Amino acid sequence: QQQVKQSPQSLIVQKGGISIINCAYENTAFDYFPWYQQFPGKGPALLIAIRPDVSEKKEGRFTISFNKSAKQFSLHIMDSQPGDSATYFCAASLSGSARQLTFGSGTQLTVLP
Amino acid sequence: GAVVSQHPSWVICKSGTSVKIECRSLDFQATTMFWYRQFPKQSLMLMATSNEGSKATYEQGVEKDKFLINHASLTLSTLTVTSAHPEDSSFYICSARVEGGRETQYFGPGTRLLVL
Numbered sequence: 001q002q003q004v005k006q007s008p009q010s011l012i013v014q015k016g017g018i019s020i021i022n023c024a025y026e027n028t029a030f031d032y033f034p035w036y037q038q039f040p041g042k043g044p045a046l047l048i049a050i051r052p053d054v055s056e057k058k059e060g061r062f063t064i065s066f067n068k069s070a071k072q073f074s075l076h077i078m079d080s081q082p083g084d085s086a087t088y089f090c091a092a093s094l095s096g097s098a099r100q101l102t103f104g105s106g107t108q109l110t111v112l113p
Numbered sequence: 114g115a116v117v118s119q120h121p122s123w124v125i126c127k128s129g130t131s132v133k134i135e136c137r138s139l140d141f142q143a144t145t146m147f148w149y150r151q152f153p154k155q156s157l158m159l160m161a162t163s164n165e166g167s168k169a170t171y172e173q174g175v176e177k178d179k180f181l182i183n184h185a186s187l188t189l190s191t192l193t194v195t196s197a198h199p200e201d202s203s204f205y206i207c208s209a210r211v212e213g214g215r216e217t218q219y220f221g222p223g224t225r226l227l228v229l
Contacts, residue, residue: 032216043119043206043220044157089156098145098170099216101208103156 004092006104013111019077021107023090026071030092034101035064035075038087047088048075080111116140117209119221126197127229134192134224136207142187143209147218148180151204163190197228 005024013019023033031052036044050057050064050073057064063076077084090104116139126132136146145164149157161177163169163184171177179201181193190209194201204225208218 034217036220041204041223041225043117043208043223046217046219049217093216095216098162098164099210099218100147100159100162101157101218105156106154108154 004090004102004104006090006107008107009105010108011110013080013109015080015082015111015113017080017111019080019084019109019111020074021088021090021109022072022074023104024070024072025092025102027092027094028071029094030102031095032093032099033064033066033073034091034093035062036089036091038089038106044089077109080109082111082113085109085111115211115217115219117207117219117221119205119207119224121224122222123225123227125227125229128198129196132194132197132226134194134205134207134226136190136192136209136221138188138209138219141209141211143190143211144187145210146184146190147208147210148182148190148192149206149208151206151223153204157206160192194226197226199228202226202228 034049035047037047038044048059048062061078066073088107091101093099118137120135148160160175161169161171163182165184169182184190206223208220
């Protein structure tokens with residue numbers, strides 16, 4: 001019940017295209033859903049996050065879509081650029097706890113020039 | 114704002130020695146800090162949660178006597194890998210949560226440990 005399932009494992013997109021990464025969770029007590037971007041040899045950096053009372057959140061080229069009934073959320077990267085090539089992790093955390101993050105397995109995104 | 118640093122960024126040591134990794138929140142106070150381990154092309158695995166002034170809470174399967182965590186102040190947590198062995202070689206990453214209960218975790222740049 002603590003798992004967050006992420007797909008696809010890897011994704012190749014042409015420059016200017018839309019990258020879509022999906023995550024699904026089981027525990028309905030999760031109430032915070034961040035996405036992190038990680039470059040090789042670096043720590044993860046927070047990209048964007050959403051709470052379940054909102055169905056969509058947009059920050060620049062990054063959008064989270066959230067479907068509470070389906071227990072799914074996704075990251076959309078519009079106008080993907082080669083500099084977006086990185087590993088993306090979705091995560092979820094519970095209220096009333098130390099706010100440990102449960103991470104998805106990661107998606108390696110490659111944007112071709 | 115919300116910068117987390119780690120030191121060292123790289124460490125190579127001989128088998129049997131102990132290695133200390135520092136995690137600092139530079140511009141905020143962190144009641145809670147987390148330590149993760151990441152193997153190549155894998156996700157982050159939570160090792161332990163540390164709260165300032167109290168004992169760390171370790172995840173199942175993580176040896177607390179091997180991975181000593183000290184959260185001595187609101188800006189500093191340390192992870193000591195005792196009697197390191199080659200299988201301890203990994204990428205260790207810390208994160209910190211802002212004091213006050215906000216949910217966002219900010220991650221450090223990571224420490225690459227290689228045990229020969």
